[in-house]
Amino acid sequence: MSKPLKNRIEQLRVAAASEADQRIRRAVDRAWNEYRHTKEKSAPAPVWRMIMNKKVTVFALAAVLVAAVMIGVFPSGPAQPLWADIIKPVMQAQNAELTIIVGEPGSGPEIRDQVLGSRLRRTVAGIDAVSIIDLETSKILSLEPNTKTATLIDMQNLPKIPNYMERLRNLLTKLEAQPHFEIEYLGRQTLDNGREVLAMNVTYEGGYIFMAIDPQTYAPVQIDQIEGQMKILCRDIRFDVEMDESLFSMDVPEGYTMQQTQLDLSSGTEANFIEGLRLWTQYIGDGYFPEDVRVESYIQAAPQIGKRIEASGLPQEEQMKIGMSMGSYLLFIRFYRGDGPWTYAGRGVPFGDPATPIFWYKPDKAEPYHVIYADLHVEKVADEATLPPAPEPYDAVPAYSPSRAFGGIAADAEIATWHIQPGGRVEVHSEIALTVPEDAPAIPIMLPYPQGELSSVLLDGQIVPFTSPAEGRYEIPVMEDGGLKLLCVWNLPLDALEKNEAMFRIELKPLIPAARFELHAVLEENSGYVFTDSPDQRQMTLFTVEASAPDAHFGSCGLPISPIQ
């Protein structure tokens, strides 16, 4: 279709006449008022718990803790206690219990905190560990009963806030000093859990809070906050409950192995951020940059990220180091201090191209823009007009999705058949069933071996073109979203595989992260090989797995073939 005709159609627009607007608006107002008064109760299912089906890794725990400890750490501001009736119960409380959800209910991990003085006892739903956080000494003691491991994290340069209650007070009291501070009282409402409350919207520059308070005591029972791009929901808040002080002890229990590490909370520099991006592409994103770099996305994905790191086979100490580096990476975004907003354009971009910008920001009014490219070099750009156009806002995926977290698209299943051919060649047919998200521009695939070469791609039986943005990586343009069947034919020399006396070793890596993965081997005529223990067989199933979530690496397996003597 020619562009002028397309443009013409798109320009045939309607502007609502004021009468029409008023008529629609009246109906909308009525519906809105009814909605407010008859809001139905619905508690979302804790999807998060279903994701967690494996013991937590030390990395995942570190990642969650490091990220989570920043929740509630607000930049210091003037604290003038106003709206006193509402904040009085908080100001006087000695201890509290609350559940923190980062992101949407049901999509992120639920963090349950018990607060006593300067100490927090924190558990994260689905993670079999408990952490005691002492804000006075800036230490976290994390205990994993399964492995009897105690990890002591020494946080350096933690902002000086004596205790968690103080954080809450700080939040509530500093709000009023913010520009554009406004409270809209919403009256009596019923929360999802059936509790009757008084509700209000609090808006201020750069943030928004929905607060529900007890009608009798005025104590907050729910605080849902959006600040910048971060969303934190505090639910089920209770003050002055009975607590056993021994639960807050920082002593390592008997029988536990102790390990220690450090985290500098002032280290959220550009260099830390870049290092975090590098680690992401190397260990987490299969060579791709993250879908987005918001803290809440990271926290939501933390346990899955932990599994990826675990799959790297690195020693636990190394895993912990990566966890800490990722913590510093998050600090850059969490306490971002640049002039104007940052822009991230790395979604779906593979590491390596020195001409593709993935992130830019202005560190200071007096400084030029810093542009980070896909090979992670930084250029300074003085002229705003030469900056790349900002990508579409990333708002389409409220819930955590593994495919999003790992920079590509996840497949439902991949069946890979390795055809061993004469001359020591292998032709692999990878049949992939996948559902392409609505807004995906291309399907990225990655061959498990650098010596591999993609020869053809069939989409629902039709040959389709593909491009190769980097060695071993390919992109298939998406013509349509939805359920698709992809057949990728690729080749590699047999000697690209690691070999011992008995067999070759095959890396179990689907071309696209997949939940189900099968690997079969077929010996073609005159291949010159036989299956070592079954010389009469021509084909063999080597591996099958059905995982709870898509993965890009299932380890390795043997290809038990020997040359015909």
Place this chain on the structure above:
Amino acid sequence: MLEDKILIWKSKGGDRQAFEAIYQKYLDHLLTIAVHLLRDPALAEDAVQEVFVRFIQSLDTFELRGSLKAFLSCCVANGCRDMLRRRQRRPAGPLDEDMAGPAQPAPPAVLIRDEQDRRLLASLNELPYEQREAVILRHHGGLRFRKIAELQGTTTKTAQSRYTYGIEKLRTLLNGEGSNHE
């Protein structure tokens, strides 16, 4: 403007202003689709009103899984189809001609800038409903063919063909080479 997701989240929390932002952002867009599909500004307003009312009623359970614009566009297209069905069950009226009849005069609510716009609008109105729907949803709703197919209860290929035929017919009509009837 805040992202749609945050606006929805705030709306769920009872923030009327957040919902107002959604309303203002998409009102004209939805009216455009409805007017093109129904060719009756009054009915189009009813369709859009119904979409907003139902959207509010389902806010509690609503989860945004794609673009809000595409979601609301689908809702309005479904609403238009329902209206046409309801109309067809009634005694004959002007809209009964809609599915296959000759072109209606251009709806006054569409902004016409020049003669080319007027001719294009007249040509669009001559397209059979499903072709017009495919063209409008593709270009005003930003919908992919799979979504259009779901909405029309057909296959993706058929939806794509309807769009292609629609565009070809528009070209023919605009070039003055085609007949005025399908």
